[in-house]
Every structure is written in C-alpha cells, then in structure tokens.
Amino acid sequence: MSTSPTPSERERSDAEAKAREKEEQAKLPYKWTQTIKDLDVAVPVAGTLRGKDIEVVMTKTKLKVAIKGQEPFIDGDLTHAIKVDESAWTLESVSGGGKEVSIHLDKSNKMEWWNAVVTNAEYKIDTSKVVPENSKLGDLDGETRGMVEKMMYDQRQKEMGKPTSEEEGKMDMLKKFQAQHPEMDFSNAKFS
Template sequence: MADRAASPTPSERERIDKDAKAKELEEQSKLPYKWTQTIADLEVTAQIPANFKGKDLDVKIAKNSLKAGIKGQEPIIEGTFPHPILLDDSTWTLDTQPTGGKELSIQLAKANAMEWWEHVVTSAPRIDVTKISPENSKLSDLDGETRGMVEKMMYDQRQKEAGKPTSDEEKKAEIMRKFQAQHPEMDFSNAKMS
C-alpha cells in the first residue's frame, strides 16, 4: 500500500494560502490595469494621461477577446477571454478623475453569470477563484433560481474542500437511508453509491 502524503496542518495550510495570496497580489499589481468581478460581470480600469480623449483610444470589445489602449501605443490589455461575454451588454467609458488624470473603464457582461473568471484575458496571471468570498459579489442582485444555484455551488465547494459530501451526495445518502429503513429485509452491505 502506497504512503499518502500527509495533509498540511492548519497552520501550514494558512502559510501556504498566505504565500499564494501574496504571489497573486504581486502578479496582479504588475498588470497595467486593475480588474474586479461579480458573478455576472467584470470591470477593467486603467489610468490614462489627462491630455487624451476618447477618440485617441483604440478599444475593441468582441465576444471572445479584448484590445484596449491608446492609438499608436502598445495596448494596455489585449487577448482572448477565458469565457465568452455578452457583447451588447458590454461597454467602455473614459472619465476624468479628481486627481486630474483620466480612467478608462471597461464593463464586460459575462455570458455565463454562474462562473468566476481566473483572469480577464488568458495571457494574464490567474487568481484562485476558490478563495473568492461571496460577500464580494452581489448575490442579492440575482434572481431566486440563479442565487440558489450559486449558493449550492458555493456550499458544495466548501464541502469538497473540507472532505465532506456535496449536497447531491448527501441527498443520495438520505434516500438510501430511507429505503433501507423501509426494506430491512434487504441486504445493502455490497451497495455502492455513485
């Protein structure tokens, strides 16, 4: 029988998570843009010098890709999305900031409002989406059915991380317990749940 690697202790897990988060923050801080997301959309922002106007920008939003920057210069962001967006619900603006500069803001509506993105474009460093806290999202904005599905996904993710059964596995086990109680004459010793 092969030896299994020991699971990290809680303090080791905390250190590993802390190191991973620090690396993630360092990688993200080196990007020429900032980005945030909710379960339904993403926002990409970049600082633009005050002397530029919207007509000086080159912004192309497609269903599966994005290119944005100042005309004639290296793009601030360019690449393929990890997942498609809703093109008609996505837009960009250039706003003057109180500091005197300008900010390019790109709003991207996710085609699948049920998944977190690890990055805006596939060439960028990834973030750990399993560490996203539901408080960061606007679950209250979702309709009842979608919210229920998101909450179930989050519950199942927490259960898996803890090595516990998912909601579907719990449901199957409960059905099996009830069936066994109703049919004590049957032998379930070799029954397999799948």
Template sequence: MSEQPVDPLSSVERAAKEAQEKLEKQKEEEEQSQLPYVWKQTLQDVDITIPVPKGTRGRDLEVVLKKNQFKVGLKGKTPIVEGELCQTIKVDDSTWTLEDQKEVLVHLEKLNQMQWWENVVKGAPKINTQKIQPENSQLGDLDGETRAMVEKMMFDQRQKAMGKPDSDALKKEEMFAKFKKQHPEMDFSNAKFTNE
C-alpha cells in the same frame, strides 16, 4: 464532561495549510498588482479600470470589445491590454467610458453568468476562483429561478462539506420512503440506493 485531546498533527497540518493559503494569496495579489489594470467581477459581469495618461481624450483611444477579443490602448502606441478574453461576453451589453480623462472604465457583460473568471485575458495571471466570496446582498438581486439554483448549489456545497447527502440525494431518499410506505407488501431489504 471531559474535553477531547487535541490531535497535534491536525493543528500542525491546519497551520501548514493556512500558511500555504496565505502564500498563495500573497502571490496572487502580487501578480494582480503587476497588471496594467484593476478588475473585479460578479457572476454577471466584469469591470476593469485601466489608467491612461492625464488629459487623454476619447478620440485618442483605441478600444475593441468583441465576443472573445479585448483591446484598449492609445492610437499609434502599443496596446495597454490586448488579448483573447478568457470567456465569451455579450458585446451589445458591454461598454466603455473615459473617466476624468485619466482612466478607461470597461464593463463586460458575461455570456455565462454562472461562472467566475480566472483572469480577463488568456495568459494573464489567474486568480483562485474557489476563494471568491460572493456578496450575499446580491442574492436578492437575482431572478427567482437563478436565485433558487444558486441557493441549491450553496446548500449542496455545505452538505458535501459536512459529508451529508445533497438535495438531489435527499429528494430520492424521500421519494423512496414514500414508495415504500405506499407498497408495504414489497420487500425492500435488499434494495440498494445509488446517487447517479
């Protein structure tokens, strides 16, 4: 069996794409490191760590968590972070604590738990949500309905990447095949199958 010759253009294009992605990732990391806080997220929530001067007490802080507003700072000083949240949160399930008198830990519970956030507050540097690698171990933490939906989305994404039909198209094809079997007297030679 002979090997197919490697198309030099595709390897050049691939290298260029990888270099471009590396530059974008470096730029994103640089922008994120300039923020006065560090943040991470799951589909359900966002956790933010905000350094404050050592010895800070809870009464020295001004923390505002509203449906679309976010503010953390020392009373009487310019806020460390303030702005409109990029997405809506569940205020009753969101919390903040002062850890070791040197950092404020903020936990925001997302209202839409099927969407990745590009940033915490509008106007802050964005991250590329297409590059997020969700932790697979968390799939088991989801309730049955949500897990089934996420697994379906992941299957459809893989099928699309391979140029194959998604689960809905496969289901339609299966139903059409059953219908044809049940009605052999009908002529399906001119039948058109659309995915809408």
C-alpha cells in the same frame, strides 16, 4: 508518509499565495475586479487623453484596449464569453489629474469565476480561493432563484427525513393512479 498541513500552515500558505498573487496582479497595466455576474477593468492613462484617443474593441470573445497608434494595454481572447450589448467602456477622470479607461464586461455565464481577463494574461488568479460576496435570493434571476429555492427545500426535507420535492411528486402521481384504478391492489408494492 505525508501529513496534511495544519490549519496554521494552510493559513500561512494561503496568505503567501494571496500576497504573491497581489504582487503579480500589480504588475499588470490595468486593475480588474469581478463578481459572479460581471467584471470591471480600469486602465490608467494620461489626463490629457480624450475619448477619441482611445481604442476599445469588444466582441463576445475578444478585448483590445489601447491608445490609438500605441502598443495595447490588453489584446487577446477573453477568458470566457461576454454579453457585448450589456458591456460598455468610458473614459473617466481620477484623482491626481489622471484618467482611466473604465470597462464593464457583463459575463455570459453568471455562474463562473474568471482567473484572468484575457487568456494570454501573464498572471492568473486561483479561482478556488475566490470568496464570493454575500448575495440574496432576490439578486438572482427567476429561473436561478427557483432552482436555488428548490435545492434549499430539498436539503431541509432530507435533514428532517422527509421526502424531497421530486419524491413528493412521484407519491402524488402514484396516489392519482391508485384513485383512477381502485380495482388494482397496491398493498404489496415496494417503492424505492
């Protein structure tokens, strides 16, 4: 008979997995971070390089980053699609005299965590352990914000035993129908 791990065992297991993941990510020739909306990649390069020495190819589904004439740092299919027009790269100086190719990728699907930058990445992260940054309703686009506000309203209504926005809409339609058809008897009607 198997038993569930205790909270301390689960915590230790999660900590070990996180340490292993961090170690694996450190072996990559680049660093990357993400939010639910975008992804940033930093590729360290020699301080003597200039923009014309760097080759960055970005399409909706592919990314290649290399020093011209050398083996690429990244070359593969992106884990998910990006908005190319909203994505960009720069070559920036960093402390210690080096430089880095800084790449900003704007995710097409703003509701999805990536487990790697490219599908052929040697190391992938466990996206179920991603802890999102706190966001405010104001950070969301209009359509998403409306959807979230409706879900929050419906949740509060359910907790108070009141009808959801959808149920309220049905009741309003029924009241209008009853007002338009006073000759009909709704006294024995049952609604589910």
